[in-house]
Amino acid sequence: MxxxxxxxxxxxxxxxxxxxxxxxxxxxxxxxxxxxxxxxxxxxxxxxxxxxxxxxxxxxxxxxxxxxxxxxxxxxxxxxxxxxxxxxxxxxxxxxxKAAPQSYLLVCRTLEDAINAVGRFSGYPDIPLRRSAMYCVDGQYNLVFSPVRFGLDGMRLNALLAELSEYGKADAATPLREAVMAEHGSTIQKEHAVEQFMRYFQ
Structure with missing residues (x-):
């Protein structure tokens, strides 16, 4: 401790x-x-x-x-x-x-880091996503994703978050925080960002 x-x-x-x-x-x-x-x-x-x-x-x-x-x-x-x-x-x-966050934010310095981070989701098919979005703010790539909470394995989620942290900073996300990103940055993919990036880049 x-x-x-x-x-x-x-x-x-x-x-x-x-x-x-x-x-x-x-x-x-x-x-x-x-x-x-x-x-x-x-x-x-x-x-x-x-x-x-x-x-x-x-x-x-x-x-x-x-x-x-x-x-x-x-x-x-x-x-x-x-x-x-x-x-x-x-x-x-x-x-x-506070309850565990409903959504998470991964901030990556480069597009390459964001793409590599998205690739890690392929190793966790047991963590389905309710939604995911990608924004670019101040030259950094911001991935917001919301796991399906029902039946979610906490240890598996922790493992995924640990792997994602190799490519950027993982934190809790809120609707307000996402709204600020959308307003002050550019929206790359508003829905199914993880699925779309995996389809085209993996």
């Missing part, structure tokens, strides 16, 4: 797959209701307070979950001050864990 204090209100926590295994978790299964998630957060917050003085007293905690290397994950923990009535001194802070 690697804990970095990015600001007084924000931490980045990197967990290896073996550490997730201790809580019977993987990247996909981290959520508010999971007992393993609650135990993991308790241990992380204890270690964060001991090592870097990070305390959530009087605050809610927003947690963003992103895939890491070798089937691990990266957590961003951000304190959000409470409003309205003052929290009782002994009341526990509420934690909100």
């Amino acid at each position: 690697n804990i970095e204090k990015l600001s007084p209100d924000k931490l980045r926590v990197t967990l290896e797959s073996a550490e997730l295994d201790r809580y019977d978790l993987d990247y996909i299964s981290i959520n508010n209701e999971s007992p393993g998630t609650k135990r993991m957060l308790k241990d992380i917050l204890f270690e964060a307070f001991s090592s870097v003085g990070f305390s959530t007293k009087g605050s809610r905690l927003l947690i963003e979950v992103l895939p890491g290397k070798n089937e691990g994950c990266v957590l961003y923990l951000t304190k959000v001050e409470t409003t309205g009535e003052k929290r009782a001194a002994d009341a526990p802070a509420r934690h909100k864990v």
Whole structure:
């Protein structure tokens, strides 16, 4: 477990797959209701307070979950001050864990990197895509793709994301982020980008 204090209100926590295994978790299964998630957060917050003085007293905690290397994950923990009535001194802070992203963004520096990255999808026929699109923004190639969530194997998705990261930076995508790319960049392929690129370039 690697804990970095990015600001007084924000931490980045990197967990290896073996550490997730201790809580019977993987990247996909981290959520508010999971007992393993609650135990993991308790241990992380204890270690964060001991090592870097990070305390959530009087605050809610927003947690963003992103895939890491070798089937691990990266957590961003951000304190959000409470409003309205003052929290009782002994009341526990509420934690909100963001669900796994519905869509992902891969930013590649060159078209060749984007084409090679798309080729990696051929090794994962068990991860069907709901949609995919390609944009060019500031000379970089941005691939947005949304896996079908039903029956999705988290370990297989992590493996795919790890392979894609060899060609660019993989991150969570949102409709707003995609809208900004479409507005400020050029749309190369709005629908079925992965399928179209594999058809013509592989």
